[in-house]
Amino acid sequence: MRHHTRVMVVFLLIISVCCPATLGASGALSLSDPSPPGQPPDGPGGSNYTHAAITEHQYGIGAFSFWLFEPAQPAPDEAPVVVFNHGYSAVTPHYYQAWITHLARRGNIVIYPRYQLGLVIGLRFATEHAIWAVRHALRILGTTGHVHPDLEKFAIVGHSLGGGITAEMAAKASSVGLPVPRAVMPVQPFIRPDTMMTDYHDIPAGTLLLVVVGQDDKVAGNASGKLIFFTADQIPLENKDFVIQRSDSHGRPALAATHIAPVCPLNSTLTDAMDYYSTWKLFDALTDYAFYGTHREYCLGNTPQQRFMGLWSDGTPVRELLVTDTP
Numbered sequence: 584m585r586h587h588t589r590v591m592v593v594f595l596l597i598i599s600v601c602c603p604a605t606l607g608a609s610g611a612l613s614l615s616d617p618s619p620p621g622q623p624p625d626g627p628g629g630s631n632y633t634h635a636a637i638t639e640h641q642y643g644i645g646a647f648s649f650w651l652f653e654p655a656q657p658a659p660d661e662a663p664v665v666v667f668n669h670g671y672s673a674v675t676p677h678y679y680q681a682w683i684t685h686l687a688r689r690g691n692i693v694i695y696p697r698y699q700l701g702l703v704i705g706l707r708f709a710t711e712h713a714i715w716a717v718r719h720a721l722r723i724l725g726t727t728g729h730v731h732p733d734l735e736k737f738a739i740v741g742h743s744l745g746g747g748i749t750a751e752m753a754a755k756a757s758s759v760g761l762p763v764p765r766a767v768m769p770v771q772p773f774i775r776p777d778t779m780m781t782d783y784h785d786i787p788a789g790t791l792l793l794v795v796v797g798q799d800d801k802v803a804g805n806a807s808g809k810l811i812f813f814t815a816d817q818i819p820l821e822n823k824d825f826v827i828q829r830s831d832s833h834g835r836p837a838l839a840a841t842h843i844a845p846v847c848p849l850n851s852t853l854t855d856a857m858d859y860y861s862t863w864k865l866f867d868a869l870t871d872y873a874f875y876g877t878h879r880e881y882c883l884g885n886t887p888q889q890r891f892m893g894l895w896s897d898g899t900p901v902r903e904l905l906v907t908d909t910p
Contacts, residue, residue: 595676607813608665609611620856620893622902627871627881628864632688633660639676642723646700646708649716650676652693653730654684654706661731663764663874664724665691666717669774672702673846679742681847681854685863691870692730694720698748707778710751714759717752721762736874737762740866742845742895743803746772747779750811754785765873768793768866770845771800774807786815790825793865793882798905799830802842809910820908824883827905828861834895838902858902860892 589765617665634706635656640803654662661824665686669679670701676683686693724732739748746769753767767790784793794812796805805827812825829842838857846863847854868881868889880888885906892901 584586593740601719603672612621617895617897617899619834619836619838619895620860622859623893626864627867627878628859632685633690634688635745637684637687640809643697643716643719646712647700647715647719648697649720650695651696651720651729652676652687654690656766659690659730661692661733663738663870664694664721664732664734665870666694666696666713666737666739666741666749666752668696668698668713668745668752669695670741670743670745670846671699671706673742673745674699677848678846680849681851682845682858682863684849686866689867692724692732693850696720699896705714706744708774710748710755713748714752714755714761718759733763735765736870736871737764738766738768738866738870739764740768740770741772742770743842744773744775746770746803747774747807747811748851749782750774750783750786750815753787753790754780754783754815757787758785763787764790766791766866768862768868768869769808769811770795770862771803771842772796772807773803774810779871781810781814783811783815784817787820788817788819790815790818790822792818792881793826793869793870794823795826795828795862795865796910797828797840797842797844799840800842800844805910812910822883823908824885826861826865826889827907828857829902829905831902832891833899833901836895838892856893860901861904865889 623629633655696713698712749769794808796808831838831842844857868878871878880886890903
């Protein structure tokens with residue numbers, strides 16, 4: 584990643600946490616402005632959680648550290664495993680805590696590899712570090728006191744540089760001793776051409792794939808997303824889609840399909856319909872379909888349910904997702 588891109592991503596992450604009110608909004612708030620949709624009560628992306636709490640543990644040091652999040656209250660005997668690969672510089676789960684909590688309370692174990700030591704050091708081997716962390720995490724989960732991992736239900740999701748790592752991890756999984764991923768979703772992915780693969784043919788044919796990009800993502804754009812989508816050519820078109828988030832300023836706060844749309848610290852105003860009806864809904868449905876054979880209509884096939892982004896408070900539909908297999 585070029586220096587100016589690194590600086591931009593770090594700047595955006597800092598602003599998103601320190602000044603959330605400045606993002607995703609244009610103009611002053613007014614009592615007459617429609618408000619965006621909240622989290623739906625059920626279905627993919629919804630708040631119908633099966634677990635009241637989660638547990639969190641951190642292991643390792645530096646680029647080889649990782650976090651484990653497990654569903655609790657009640658704690659299941661066994662659960663699916665989701666690997667969550669963060670964006671550049673988001674070296675703690677804070678930046679995605681709301682999404683991680685959502686995933687774990689739905690009944691998933693979440694592994695969050697750090698993969699980088701600092702803002703520059705360690706990035707050349709980011710995927711290798713993430714793979715090491717996942718393998719080590721799976722060994723820990725096999726010990727007493729943890730929810731046992733169901734390795735037949737294994738999925739990978741990631742944002743920005745983590746989106747590129749997600750695709751690379753999926754392509755390398757069988758050769759590095761990881762479970763074969765049943766579902767993979769790179770979100771606004773960025774691929775470093777100097778250190779990362781540029782052909783994702785080895786993502787298994789049986790994997791379900793969604794590539795999600797933002798209409799107004801000025802950091803990663805959509806070139807890396809297209810590269811992943813087209814070169815993952817073992818996957819039939821009916822089992823993969825290219826999804827474009829779109830900004831909508833009909834009400835306030837506006838919904839912004841920018842590079843930081845997936846950033847969602849816990850109890851932050853950044854968590855909005857771009858999460859509930861886009862990334863959260865799509866990945867929930869993708870794993871539901873991959874693991875249990877349900878909710879395909881919410882994740883694949885360019886259906887109304889897949890494209891739907893909720894309603895503004897005045898009943899106006901939020902601009903739908905664009906879904907295609909010919910980006």
